[in-house]
Amino acid sequence: MTFLKVQDIHHTYFTKSNAVTALSNISLQVNEGEFISFLGPSGCGKTTLLSIIAGLFQPTEGRVELEGKQVATLKSEIGYMLQQDYLFPWKTIEENILLGLKINHHLDEEKKAYAKDLLMQMGLSDVESLYPKQLSGGMRQRVALVRTLATEPKLLMLDEPFSALDYQTKLHLENLVSDTLKSFGKTAILVTHDIGEAIAMSDRIYLFAPSPGKIHKVFEIPEELRECSPFDTRNHPMNAEIFQTIWKEMESLGSQESHKSTP
Amino acid sequence: MDHKSHTKALHNAYIRSLKKEKYWVRFYQLVIFLIFFSGWEIASRNKWIDPLIFSSPSKVWELFLIKVQDGTLFFDLGFTLSETILGFILGTLLGTILAAILWWSPFLSKILDPYLVILNSMPKVALGPILIVALGPSFTSIVAMGTIISVIITTIVVYTSFREVDPNYIKVLQTFGGTRFQIFKEAILPSSFPVIISTLKVNVGLSWVGVIVGEFLVASKGLGYMIIYGFQVFNFTLVMLSLLVIAVLATIMYQAVEFLEKKLIKNN
Numbered sequence: 001m002t003f004l005k006v007q008d009i010h011h012t013y014f015t016k017s018n019a020v021t022a023l024s025n026i027s028l029q030v031n032e033g034e035f036i037s038f039l040g041p042s043g044c045g046k047t048t049l050l051s052i053i054a055g056l057f058q059p060t061e062g063r064v065e066l067e068g069k070q071v072a073t074l075k076s077e078i079g080y081m082l083q084q085d086y087l088f089p090w091k092t093i094e095e096n097i098l099l100g101l102k103i104n105h106h107l108d109e110e111k112k113a114y115a116k117d118l119l120m121q122m123g124l125s126d127v128e129s130l131y132p133k134q135l136s137g138g139m140r141q142r143v144a145l146v147r148t149l150a151t152e153p154k155l156l157m158l159d160e161p162f163s164a165l166d167y168q169t170k171l172h173l174e175n176l177v178s179d180t181l182k183s184f185g186k187t188a189i190l191v192t193h194d195i196g197e198a199i200a201m202s203d204r205i206y207l208f209a210p211s212p213g214k215i216h217k218v219f220e221i222p223e224e225l226r227e228c229s230p231f232d233t234r235n236h237p238m239n240a241e242i243f244q245t246i247w248k249e250m251e252s253l254g255s256q257e258s259h260k261s262t263p
Numbered sequence: 264m265d266h267k268s269h270t271k272a273l274h275n276a277y278i279r280s281l282k283k284e285k286y287w288v289r290f291y292q293l294v295i296f297l298i299f300f301s302g303w304e305i306a307s308r309n310k311w312i313d314p315l316i317f318s319s320p321s322k323v324w325e326l327f328l329i330k331v332q333d334g335t336l337f338f339d340l341g342f343t344l345s346e347t348i349l350g351f352i353l354g355t356l357l358g359t360i361l362a363a364i365l366w367w368s369p370f371l372s373k374i375l376d377p378y379l380v381i382l383n384s385m386p387k388v389a390l391g392p393i394l395i396v397a398l399g400p401s402f403t404s405i406v407a408m409g410t411i412i413s414v415i416i417t418t419i420v421v422y423t424s425f426r427e428v429d430p431n432y433i434k435v436l437q438t439f440g441g442t443r444f445q446i447f448k449e450a451i452l453p454s455s456f457p458v459i460i461s462t463l464k465v466n467v468g469l470s471w472v473g474v475i476v477g478e479f480l481v482a483s484k485g486l487g488y489m490i491i492y493g494f495q496v497f498n499f500t501l502v503m504l505s506l507l508v509i510a511v512l513a514t515i516m517y518q519a520v521e522f523l524e525k526k527l528i529k530n531n
Protein backbone atom coordinates (compact mmCIF):
# COMPACT_ATOMS: atom_id res chain seq x y z
CA MET A 1 0.00 0.00 0.00
CA THR A 2 1.54 3.29 -1.06
CA PHE A 3 1.32 5.91 1.64
CA LEU A 4 3.30 8.76 0.16
CA LYS A 5 3.69 9.17 -3.57
CA VAL A 6 6.09 11.71 -5.05
CA GLN A 7 5.71 11.93 -8.77
CA ASP A 8 7.96 13.57 -11.38
CA ILE A 9 8.94 16.55 -9.27
CA HIS A 10 10.91 19.32 -10.90
CA HIS A 11 11.66 22.47 -9.04
CA THR A 12 13.37 25.65 -10.16
CA TYR A 13 13.97 28.67 -7.93
CA PHE A 14 13.64 31.90 -9.82
CA THR A 15 15.51 34.98 -8.66
CA LYS A 16 16.21 38.26 -10.40
CA SER A 17 19.71 37.24 -11.47
CA ASN A 18 19.25 33.55 -12.26
CA ALA A 19 17.15 30.41 -12.22
CA VAL A 20 18.45 27.54 -10.10
CA THR A 21 17.08 24.11 -10.81
CA ALA A 22 17.11 22.47 -7.40
CA LEU A 23 15.32 19.25 -8.25
CA SER A 24 14.79 17.33 -11.41
CA ASN A 25 12.76 14.26 -12.11
CA ILE A 26 12.20 13.04 -8.55
CA SER A 27 9.84 10.11 -8.10
CA LEU A 28 9.57 7.92 -5.05
CA GLN A 29 7.08 5.98 -2.99
CA VAL A 30 6.92 5.32 0.70
CA ASN A 31 4.78 2.72 2.45
CA GLU A 32 3.09 3.27 5.76
CA GLY A 33 5.39 2.72 8.73
CA GLU A 34 8.59 2.88 6.69
CA PHE A 35 11.62 4.90 7.67
CA ILE A 36 13.35 6.55 4.74
CA SER A 37 16.57 8.56 4.55
CA PHE A 38 17.65 11.19 2.06
CA LEU A 39 21.41 11.25 1.88
CA GLY A 40 23.47 13.59 -0.20
CA PRO A 41 25.94 16.45 -0.33
CA SER A 42 25.01 20.00 0.54
CA GLY A 43 22.88 21.83 -2.00
CA CYS A 44 21.39 18.79 -3.70
CA GLY A 45 17.84 19.88 -2.88
CA LYS A 46 16.97 17.79 0.17
CA THR A 47 15.41 20.65 2.12
CA THR A 48 13.62 21.80 -1.01
CA LEU A 49 12.08 18.35 -1.47
CA LEU A 50 10.92 18.21 2.15
CA SER A 51 9.33 21.64 1.84
CA ILE A 52 7.47 20.51 -1.25
CA ILE A 53 6.31 17.30 0.43
CA ALA A 54 5.17 19.39 3.41
CA GLY A 55 3.09 21.48 0.99
CA LEU A 56 4.89 24.71 1.90
CA PHE A 57 5.14 25.59 -1.75
CA GLN A 58 4.17 24.12 -5.10
CA PRO A 59 6.84 22.44 -7.22
CA THR A 60 7.32 23.85 -10.71
CA GLU A 61 6.18 20.47 -11.99
CA GLY A 62 4.87 17.23 -10.52
CA ARG A 63 2.61 16.10 -7.68
CA VAL A 64 2.82 14.82 -4.17
CA GLU A 65 0.08 12.64 -2.75
CA LEU A 66 -0.46 11.40 0.77
CA GLU A 67 -2.95 8.53 0.88
CA GLY A 68 -4.13 9.56 -2.55
CA LYS A 69 -4.78 13.20 -1.68
CA GLN A 70 -2.78 16.24 -2.81
CA VAL A 71 -0.69 17.46 0.13
CA ALA A 72 -1.39 21.18 -0.15
CA THR A 73 -4.79 20.52 1.40
CA LEU A 74 -3.74 18.46 4.41
CA LYS A 75 -0.91 20.24 6.12
CA SER A 76 -1.73 19.10 9.62
CA GLU A 77 -1.12 15.46 8.72
CA ILE A 78 2.54 16.13 8.04
CA GLY A 79 5.04 17.00 10.75
CA TYR A 80 8.17 18.76 9.60
CA MET A 81 11.08 19.40 11.87
CA LEU A 82 13.44 21.99 10.46
CA GLN A 83 17.22 21.87 10.24
CA GLN A 84 17.51 23.72 13.58
CA ASP A 85 15.14 23.60 16.53
CA TYR A 86 13.59 27.06 15.98
CA LEU A 87 11.89 27.07 19.35
CA PHE A 88 10.29 30.47 19.96
CA PRO A 89 12.56 32.17 22.49
CA TRP A 90 9.77 34.23 24.07
CA LYS A 91 7.58 31.19 24.71
CA THR A 92 8.05 28.69 27.51
CA ILE A 93 8.75 25.06 26.68
CA GLU A 94 5.10 24.28 27.40
CA GLU A 95 3.87 27.01 25.05
CA ASN A 96 6.36 25.83 22.45
CA ILE A 97 5.24 22.21 22.43
CA LEU A 98 1.58 23.23 22.27
CA LEU A 99 2.14 25.69 19.43
CA GLY A 100 1.11 23.32 16.64
CA LEU A 101 -2.11 22.35 18.40
CA LYS A 102 -2.89 26.00 19.08
CA ILE A 103 -2.32 26.92 15.44
CA ASN A 104 -4.59 24.25 14.03
CA HIS A 105 -7.19 24.75 16.78
CA HIS A 106 -6.92 21.25 18.26
CA LEU A 107 -5.76 22.34 21.68
CA ASP A 108 -7.73 20.55 24.38
CA GLU A 109 -6.91 18.95 27.73
CA GLU A 110 -6.41 15.51 26.23
CA LYS A 111 -3.95 16.71 23.59
CA LYS A 112 -2.20 18.81 26.19
CA ALA A 113 -1.70 15.79 28.41
CA TYR A 114 -0.46 13.82 25.41
CA ALA A 115 2.16 16.47 24.58
CA LYS A 116 3.36 16.62 28.17
CA ASP A 117 3.55 12.87 28.27
CA LEU A 118 5.73 12.90 25.14
CA LEU A 119 8.00 15.38 26.85
CA MET A 120 8.38 12.96 29.76
CA GLN A 121 9.11 10.08 27.38
CA MET A 122 11.89 12.16 25.87
CA GLY A 123 13.44 12.35 29.31
CA LEU A 124 12.47 15.97 29.88
CA SER A 125 10.58 16.51 33.08
CA ASP A 126 10.16 19.76 34.97
CA VAL A 127 11.13 21.92 32.02
CA GLU A 128 7.64 23.13 31.04
CA SER A 129 8.01 26.53 32.62
CA LEU A 130 11.57 27.15 31.41
CA TYR A 131 12.55 29.14 28.33
CA PRO A 132 14.43 27.55 25.41
CA LYS A 133 17.68 29.39 26.12
CA GLN A 134 17.82 27.65 29.49
CA LEU A 135 18.14 24.24 27.81
CA SER A 136 21.09 22.55 26.13
CA GLY A 137 21.18 21.95 22.37
CA GLY A 138 20.20 18.29 22.74
CA MET A 139 17.29 19.14 25.03
CA ARG A 140 16.04 21.83 22.66
CA GLN A 141 16.17 19.36 19.78
CA ARG A 142 14.03 16.95 21.78
CA VAL A 143 11.56 19.71 22.61
CA ALA A 144 11.33 20.56 18.90
CA LEU A 145 10.63 16.91 18.20
CA VAL A 146 7.86 16.89 20.81
CA ARG A 147 6.39 20.03 19.25
CA THR A 148 6.32 18.24 15.89
CA LEU A 149 4.91 14.97 17.28
CA ALA A 150 2.29 16.67 19.47
CA THR A 151 -0.01 17.28 16.49
CA GLU A 152 0.10 13.51 15.79
CA PRO A 153 1.15 13.78 12.14
CA LYS A 154 0.85 10.73 9.95
CA LEU A 155 4.11 11.51 8.21
CA LEU A 156 7.13 12.86 10.03
CA MET A 157 10.00 14.61 8.26
CA LEU A 158 13.26 15.38 10.02
CA ASP A 159 15.80 17.69 8.38
CA GLU A 160 19.23 16.88 9.82
CA PRO A 161 17.91 16.81 13.37
CA PHE A 162 21.14 15.58 14.91
CA SER A 163 23.80 17.39 12.91
CA ALA A 164 24.47 20.11 15.48
CA LEU A 165 24.80 17.73 18.42
CA ASP A 166 27.80 16.08 20.00
CA TYR A 167 28.39 12.45 19.11
CA GLN A 168 27.12 10.94 22.34
CA THR A 169 23.90 12.96 22.43
CA LYS A 170 23.37 12.11 18.80
CA LEU A 171 23.64 8.35 19.35
CA HIS A 172 21.30 8.63 22.29
CA LEU A 173 18.71 10.63 20.36
CA GLU A 174 18.89 8.31 17.36
CA ASN A 175 17.76 5.45 19.57
CA LEU A 176 15.12 7.55 21.26
CA VAL A 177 13.63 8.82 17.99
CA SER A 178 13.73 5.38 16.42
CA ASP A 179 11.96 3.81 19.43
CA THR A 180 9.37 6.55 19.63
CA LEU A 181 8.53 6.35 15.92
CA LYS A 182 8.41 2.56 15.93
CA SER A 183 6.08 2.50 18.91
CA PHE A 184 3.67 4.86 17.15
CA GLY A 185 4.13 3.11 13.80
CA LYS A 186 4.90 6.44 12.15
CA THR A 187 6.16 6.88 8.64
CA ALA A 188 9.26 9.05 8.58
CA ILE A 189 11.73 10.72 6.26
CA LEU A 190 15.13 11.70 7.60
CA VAL A 191 17.57 14.01 5.86
CA THR A 192 21.20 13.53 6.76
CA HIS A 193 24.79 14.03 5.63
CA ASP A 194 25.92 11.11 7.71
CA ILE A 195 26.09 7.70 6.01
CA GLY A 196 26.33 5.86 9.33
CA GLU A 197 23.23 7.58 10.63
CA ALA A 198 21.30 6.81 7.46
CA ILE A 199 22.14 3.13 7.73
CA ALA A 200 21.40 3.03 11.44
CA MET A 201 17.98 4.63 11.21
CA SER A 202 16.38 3.63 7.94
CA ASP A 203 14.73 0.90 5.96
CA ARG A 204 15.72 2.50 2.68
CA ILE A 205 18.21 5.17 1.66
CA TYR A 206 17.87 7.53 -1.29
CA LEU A 207 21.23 8.88 -2.36
CA PHE A 208 20.92 12.28 -4.06
CA ALA A 209 23.28 13.76 -6.61
CA PRO A 210 23.68 17.52 -6.95
CA SER A 211 23.14 20.13 -9.67
CA PRO A 212 20.41 19.59 -10.40
CA GLY A 213 19.25 17.48 -7.46
CA LYS A 214 18.20 14.00 -8.53
CA ILE A 215 17.99 10.52 -7.06
CA HIS A 216 21.27 8.84 -7.85
CA LYS A 217 20.73 5.46 -6.26
CA VAL A 218 18.46 3.66 -3.82
CA PHE A 219 19.79 1.30 -1.14
CA GLU A 220 17.59 -1.18 0.65
CA ILE A 221 18.80 -1.96 4.15
CA PRO A 222 18.72 -5.72 4.89
CA GLU A 223 15.96 -6.96 7.13
CA GLU A 224 18.51 -8.05 9.70
CA LEU A 225 19.75 -4.53 10.32
CA ARG A 226 16.33 -2.95 10.25
CA GLU A 227 15.34 -4.86 13.32
CA CYS A 228 18.30 -3.61 15.35
CA SER A 229 18.25 -0.35 17.22
CA PRO A 230 20.33 2.42 15.59
CA PHE A 231 23.11 1.91 18.11
CA ASP A 232 23.29 -1.84 17.52
CA THR A 233 23.21 -1.33 13.76
CA ARG A 234 26.27 0.89 13.98
CA ASN A 235 28.11 -1.99 15.67
CA HIS A 236 26.72 -4.75 13.48
CA PRO A 237 29.26 -6.67 11.37
CA MET A 238 27.19 -6.05 8.21
CA ASN A 239 27.31 -2.33 8.70
CA ALA A 240 30.86 -1.82 7.42
CA GLU A 241 30.11 -3.42 4.09
CA ILE A 242 27.03 -1.32 3.38
CA PHE A 243 28.88 1.76 4.51
CA GLN A 244 31.65 1.01 2.00
CA THR A 245 29.19 0.55 -0.84
CA ILE A 246 27.44 3.86 -0.14
CA TRP A 247 30.71 5.64 0.51
CA LYS A 248 32.10 4.57 -2.87
CA GLU A 249 28.91 5.65 -4.56
CA MET A 250 29.13 9.06 -2.92
CA GLU A 251 32.78 9.40 -3.85
CA SER A 252 31.91 8.70 -7.44
CA LEU A 253 29.57 11.67 -7.32
CA GLY A 254 32.72 13.74 -6.75
CA SER A 255 31.05 15.34 -3.82
CA GLN A 256 32.62 18.48 -2.45
CA GLU A 257 31.66 17.48 1.06
CA SER A 258 33.76 15.62 3.58
CA HIS A 259 31.79 13.12 5.59
CA LYS A 260 32.17 13.24 9.27
CA SER A 261 31.16 9.79 10.29
CA THR A 262 32.91 6.45 10.48
CA PRO A 263 31.14 3.09 10.59
CA MET B 264 36.94 24.77 52.93
CA ASP B 265 39.65 27.35 53.52
CA HIS B 266 39.81 28.02 49.82
CA LYS B 267 36.05 28.51 49.72
CA SER B 268 35.99 31.07 52.51
CA HIS B 269 38.84 32.89 50.80
CA THR B 270 36.79 33.13 47.59
CA LYS B 271 33.87 34.41 49.62
CA ALA B 272 35.99 37.09 51.23
CA LEU B 273 37.24 38.21 47.82
CA HIS B 274 33.69 38.32 46.54
CA ASN B 275 32.59 40.47 49.46
CA ALA B 276 35.50 42.81 48.85
CA TYR B 277 34.46 43.03 45.22
CA ILE B 278 30.86 43.86 46.15
CA ARG B 279 32.09 46.51 48.57
CA SER B 280 34.24 48.10 45.88
CA LEU B 281 31.23 48.20 43.56
CA LYS B 282 29.13 49.88 46.23
CA LYS B 283 31.86 52.36 46.92
CA GLU B 284 32.09 53.28 43.26
CA LYS B 285 28.35 53.75 43.05
CA TYR B 286 28.51 55.98 46.10
CA TRP B 287 31.16 58.19 44.48
CA VAL B 288 29.23 58.40 41.24
CA ARG B 289 26.16 59.61 43.13
CA PHE B 290 28.32 62.06 45.07
CA TYR B 291 29.77 63.72 41.97
CA GLN B 292 26.35 63.83 40.33
CA LEU B 293 25.11 65.74 43.34
CA VAL B 294 28.15 68.03 43.25
CA ILE B 295 27.47 68.94 39.62
CA PHE B 296 23.82 69.61 40.46
CA LEU B 297 24.71 71.88 43.38
CA ILE B 298 27.46 73.72 41.52
CA PHE B 299 25.14 74.38 38.61
CA PHE B 300 22.29 75.79 40.66
CA SER B 301 24.37 77.67 43.24
CA GLY B 302 26.63 79.00 40.46
CA TRP B 303 23.53 80.17 38.60
CA GLU B 304 22.16 81.79 41.76
CA ILE B 305 25.44 83.53 42.67
CA ALA B 306 26.15 84.69 39.13
CA SER B 307 22.67 86.14 38.91
CA ARG B 308 22.80 87.90 42.30
CA ASN B 309 26.17 89.46 41.52
CA LYS B 310 24.96 90.46 38.07
CA TRP B 311 27.71 88.47 36.32
CA ILE B 312 24.87 87.33 34.07
CA ASP B 313 21.88 89.48 33.27
CA PRO B 314 19.28 88.49 35.94
CA LEU B 315 16.51 89.75 33.69
CA ILE B 316 17.35 87.21 31.00
CA PHE B 317 18.74 84.31 32.98
CA SER B 318 16.61 84.76 36.07
CA SER B 319 17.81 82.77 39.10
CA PRO B 320 16.91 79.53 40.91
CA SER B 321 15.42 81.40 43.87
CA LYS B 322 13.15 83.42 41.61
CA VAL B 323 12.14 80.34 39.68
CA TRP B 324 11.40 78.59 42.98
CA GLU B 325 9.29 81.52 44.22
CA LEU B 326 7.32 81.54 41.01
CA PHE B 327 6.95 77.78 41.25
CA LEU B 328 5.42 78.08 44.73
CA ILE B 329 3.05 80.82 43.61
CA LYS B 330 1.93 78.86 40.58
CA VAL B 331 1.51 75.71 42.64
CA GLN B 332 -0.62 77.56 45.16
CA ASP B 333 -2.91 79.21 42.63
CA GLY B 334 -3.09 75.94 40.68
CA THR B 335 -2.16 77.44 37.32
CA LEU B 336 0.98 75.34 37.02
CA PHE B 337 -0.92 72.06 37.26
CA PHE B 338 -3.46 73.35 34.80
CA ASP B 339 -0.80 74.11 32.16
CA LEU B 340 1.18 71.03 33.02
CA GLY B 341 -1.83 68.74 32.79
CA PHE B 342 -2.77 70.21 29.44
CA THR B 343 0.67 69.71 27.93
CA LEU B 344 1.22 66.33 29.50
CA SER B 345 -2.04 64.94 28.18
CA GLU B 346 -1.25 66.25 24.69
CA THR B 347 2.19 64.68 24.81
CA ILE B 348 1.08 61.31 26.13
CA LEU B 349 -1.74 61.17 23.61
CA GLY B 350 0.55 62.16 20.74
CA PHE B 351 3.12 59.63 21.88
CA ILE B 352 0.64 56.77 22.12
CA LEU B 353 -1.06 57.65 18.85
CA GLY B 354 2.27 58.00 17.04
CA THR B 355 3.52 54.63 18.22
CA LEU B 356 0.21 52.86 17.72
CA LEU B 357 -0.47 54.26 14.26
CA GLY B 358 3.13 53.64 13.23
CA THR B 359 2.90 50.01 14.30
CA ILE B 360 -0.47 49.53 12.60
CA LEU B 361 0.87 51.06 9.39
CA ALA B 362 3.90 48.78 9.61
CA ALA B 363 1.57 45.79 10.01
CA ILE B 364 -0.40 46.85 6.92
CA LEU B 365 2.82 47.19 4.90
CA TRP B 366 3.95 43.75 6.10
CA TRP B 367 0.57 42.31 5.20
CA SER B 368 0.78 43.55 1.63
CA PRO B 369 4.30 43.56 0.19
CA PHE B 370 2.82 44.98 -3.02
CA LEU B 371 1.42 48.00 -1.19
CA SER B 372 4.71 48.48 0.61
CA LYS B 373 6.55 48.62 -2.71
CA ILE B 374 4.11 51.23 -3.97
CA LEU B 375 4.35 53.37 -0.85
CA ASP B 376 8.10 53.13 -0.42
CA PRO B 377 9.11 56.45 -2.07
CA TYR B 378 6.32 58.33 -0.26
CA LEU B 379 7.55 57.05 3.07
CA VAL B 380 11.05 58.24 2.25
CA ILE B 381 9.76 61.71 1.34
CA LEU B 382 7.55 61.99 4.41
CA ASN B 383 10.36 60.79 6.62
CA SER B 384 12.92 63.29 5.37
CA MET B 385 10.43 66.11 5.62
CA PRO B 386 10.76 68.29 8.76
CA LYS B 387 7.39 67.47 10.29
CA VAL B 388 7.08 70.64 12.40
CA ALA B 389 6.95 72.58 9.14
CA LEU B 390 3.52 71.04 8.65
CA GLY B 391 2.33 72.88 11.77
CA PRO B 392 0.58 75.80 10.08
CA ILE B 393 -1.24 73.44 7.70
CA LEU B 394 -2.44 71.26 10.57
CA ILE B 395 -3.71 74.31 12.39
CA VAL B 396 -5.61 75.54 9.39
CA ALA B 397 -7.03 72.07 8.79
CA LEU B 398 -7.89 71.08 12.35
CA GLY B 399 -8.37 74.44 13.98
CA PRO B 400 -6.16 76.09 16.62
CA SER B 401 -7.00 73.60 19.33
CA PHE B 402 -6.02 70.62 21.43
CA THR B 403 -6.55 68.37 18.37
CA SER B 404 -4.01 70.07 16.17
CA ILE B 405 -1.39 70.05 18.93
CA VAL B 406 -1.91 66.32 19.53
CA ALA B 407 -1.67 65.88 15.76
CA MET B 408 1.72 67.59 15.85
CA GLY B 409 2.88 65.27 18.63
CA THR B 410 1.67 62.29 16.59
CA ILE B 411 2.84 63.20 13.13
CA ILE B 412 6.39 63.84 14.26
CA SER B 413 6.87 60.20 15.33
CA VAL B 414 4.48 58.17 13.19
CA ILE B 415 6.53 57.85 9.98
CA ILE B 416 9.81 56.97 11.64
CA THR B 417 7.99 54.42 13.79
CA THR B 418 6.42 52.89 10.68
CA ILE B 419 9.77 52.56 8.95
CA VAL B 420 11.68 51.16 11.92
CA VAL B 421 8.99 48.70 12.96
CA TYR B 422 8.32 47.55 9.39
CA THR B 423 12.04 46.89 8.91
CA SER B 424 12.05 44.77 12.03
CA PHE B 425 8.93 42.87 10.88
CA ARG B 426 10.77 41.98 7.70
CA GLU B 427 13.91 40.86 9.46
CA VAL B 428 12.18 38.13 11.44
CA ASP B 429 13.92 34.83 10.73
CA PRO B 430 11.81 33.21 7.95
CA ASN B 431 12.27 29.83 9.58
CA TYR B 432 9.95 30.81 12.44
CA ILE B 433 7.36 31.54 9.77
CA LYS B 434 8.13 28.18 8.19
CA VAL B 435 7.52 26.42 11.52
CA LEU B 436 4.06 27.99 11.72
CA GLN B 437 3.36 27.18 8.08
CA THR B 438 4.14 23.50 8.68
CA PHE B 439 1.30 23.57 11.22
CA GLY B 440 -0.95 25.25 8.64
CA GLY B 441 -0.72 28.72 10.22
CA THR B 442 -2.61 31.55 8.55
CA ARG B 443 -1.00 34.90 7.81
CA PHE B 444 -2.72 36.39 10.83
CA GLN B 445 -1.44 33.62 13.08
CA ILE B 446 2.05 34.12 11.70
CA PHE B 447 1.82 37.80 12.53
CA LYS B 448 0.51 37.19 16.02
CA GLU B 449 2.81 34.31 17.01
CA ALA B 450 6.07 35.21 15.30
CA ILE B 451 6.27 38.64 13.69
CA LEU B 452 4.86 40.82 16.45
CA PRO B 453 6.46 39.19 19.50
CA SER B 454 9.90 39.02 17.94
CA SER B 455 9.64 42.73 17.11
CA PHE B 456 8.71 43.78 20.64
CA PRO B 457 12.23 44.89 21.56
CA VAL B 458 12.33 47.16 18.52
CA ILE B 459 8.88 48.58 19.22
CA ILE B 460 9.89 49.36 22.79
CA SER B 461 13.06 51.09 21.67
CA THR B 462 11.06 53.25 19.26
CA LEU B 463 8.88 54.15 22.26
CA LYS B 464 11.94 55.66 23.88
CA VAL B 465 12.73 57.77 20.84
CA ASN B 466 9.08 58.75 20.50
CA VAL B 467 8.96 60.18 24.02
CA GLY B 468 11.46 62.82 22.99
CA LEU B 469 9.87 63.42 19.58
CA SER B 470 6.37 63.90 20.99
CA TRP B 471 7.62 66.59 23.37
CA VAL B 472 9.15 68.46 20.43
CA GLY B 473 5.94 68.21 18.42
CA VAL B 474 3.69 69.33 21.26
CA ILE B 475 5.87 72.24 22.40
CA VAL B 476 6.18 73.54 18.84
CA GLY B 477 2.43 73.09 18.44
CA GLU B 478 1.84 75.15 21.56
CA PHE B 479 4.24 77.82 20.33
CA LEU B 480 2.04 78.14 17.29
CA VAL B 481 -1.47 78.15 18.68
CA ALA B 482 -2.04 77.49 22.34
CA SER B 483 -3.34 79.82 24.97
CA LYS B 484 -2.37 77.41 27.70
CA GLY B 485 0.26 74.76 28.38
CA LEU B 486 3.99 74.70 29.07
CA GLY B 487 4.91 75.64 25.50
CA TYR B 488 2.57 78.59 25.76
CA MET B 489 4.24 79.57 29.06
CA ILE B 490 7.58 79.71 27.25
CA ILE B 491 6.27 81.84 24.40
CA TYR B 492 4.28 84.09 26.70
CA GLY B 493 7.23 84.56 29.10
CA PHE B 494 9.39 85.41 26.10
CA GLN B 495 6.93 87.99 24.78
CA VAL B 496 6.48 89.79 28.11
CA PHE B 497 10.16 89.37 28.95
CA ASN B 498 9.42 87.23 32.01
CA PHE B 499 12.30 84.78 31.75
CA THR B 500 11.64 83.34 35.17
CA LEU B 501 8.47 81.91 33.66
CA VAL B 502 10.46 80.52 30.69
CA MET B 503 13.01 78.89 32.98
CA LEU B 504 10.32 77.39 35.21
CA SER B 505 8.60 75.92 32.20
CA LEU B 506 11.86 74.46 30.87
CA LEU B 507 12.68 72.84 34.20
CA VAL B 508 9.20 71.35 34.49
CA ILE B 509 9.47 69.96 30.96
CA ALA B 510 12.87 68.43 31.75
CA VAL B 511 11.47 66.69 34.82
CA LEU B 512 8.33 65.42 33.06
CA ALA B 513 10.19 64.15 30.00
CA THR B 514 12.63 62.30 32.25
CA ILE B 515 9.81 60.68 34.20
CA MET B 516 8.13 59.57 30.97
CA TYR B 517 11.38 58.12 29.69
CA GLN B 518 11.91 56.23 32.93
CA ALA B 519 8.37 54.89 32.75
CA VAL B 520 9.07 53.51 29.28
CA GLU B 521 12.28 51.90 30.51
CA PHE B 522 10.33 50.31 33.32
CA LEU B 523 7.82 49.01 30.79
CA GLU B 524 10.68 47.64 28.72
CA LYS B 525 12.06 45.67 31.65
CA LYS B 526 8.59 44.27 32.39
CA LEU B 527 7.80 43.28 28.82
CA ILE B 528 10.95 41.77 27.43
CA LYS B 529 12.50 40.02 30.35
CA ASN B 530 12.56 36.75 28.42
CA ASN B 531 14.21 37.74 25.18
Ligand SMILES: Nc1ncnc2c1ncn2[C@@H]1O[C@H](COP(=O)(O)OP(=O)(O)OP(=O)(O)O)[C@@H](O)[C@H]1O
Nearest residue numbers: 013014015020022041042043044045046047048049
Ligand atom coordinates in the same frame (compact mmCIF):
# COMPACT_ATOMS: atom_id res chain seq x y z
N1 LIG C 1 14.76 30.26 -1.56
C1 LIG C 1 15.68 29.92 -2.49
N2 LIG C 1 15.89 30.75 -3.56
C2 LIG C 1 16.81 30.43 -4.50
N3 LIG C 1 17.56 29.32 -4.49
C3 LIG C 1 17.40 28.46 -3.47
C4 LIG C 1 16.45 28.72 -2.42
N4 LIG C 1 16.52 27.70 -1.53
C5 LIG C 1 17.45 26.84 -2.01
N5 LIG C 1 17.98 27.28 -3.17
C6 LIG C 1 18.99 26.57 -3.99
O1 LIG C 1 18.50 25.29 -4.27
C7 LIG C 1 19.52 24.32 -4.13
C8 LIG C 1 19.09 23.24 -3.16
O2 LIG C 1 18.95 23.81 -1.85
P1 LIG C 1 18.52 22.96 -0.58
O3 LIG C 1 18.48 23.87 0.57
O4 LIG C 1 17.28 22.22 -0.92
O5 LIG C 1 19.74 21.93 -0.44
P2 LIG C 1 20.04 20.88 0.72
O6 LIG C 1 20.26 19.59 0.04
O7 LIG C 1 18.99 20.94 1.77
O8 LIG C 1 21.42 21.41 1.31
P3 LIG C 1 22.00 21.26 2.79
O9 LIG C 1 22.41 19.85 2.94
O10 LIG C 1 23.14 22.20 2.82
O11 LIG C 1 20.91 21.66 3.74
C9 LIG C 1 20.78 25.05 -3.72
O12 LIG C 1 21.58 25.24 -4.86
C10 LIG C 1 20.29 26.37 -3.21
O13 LIG C 1 21.21 27.39 -3.51
Ligand SMILES: [Mg+2]
Nearest residue numbers: 046047048083
Ligand atom coordinates in the same frame (compact mmCIF):
# COMPACT_ATOMS: atom_id res chain seq x y z
MG1 LIG D 1 19.02 21.45 3.83
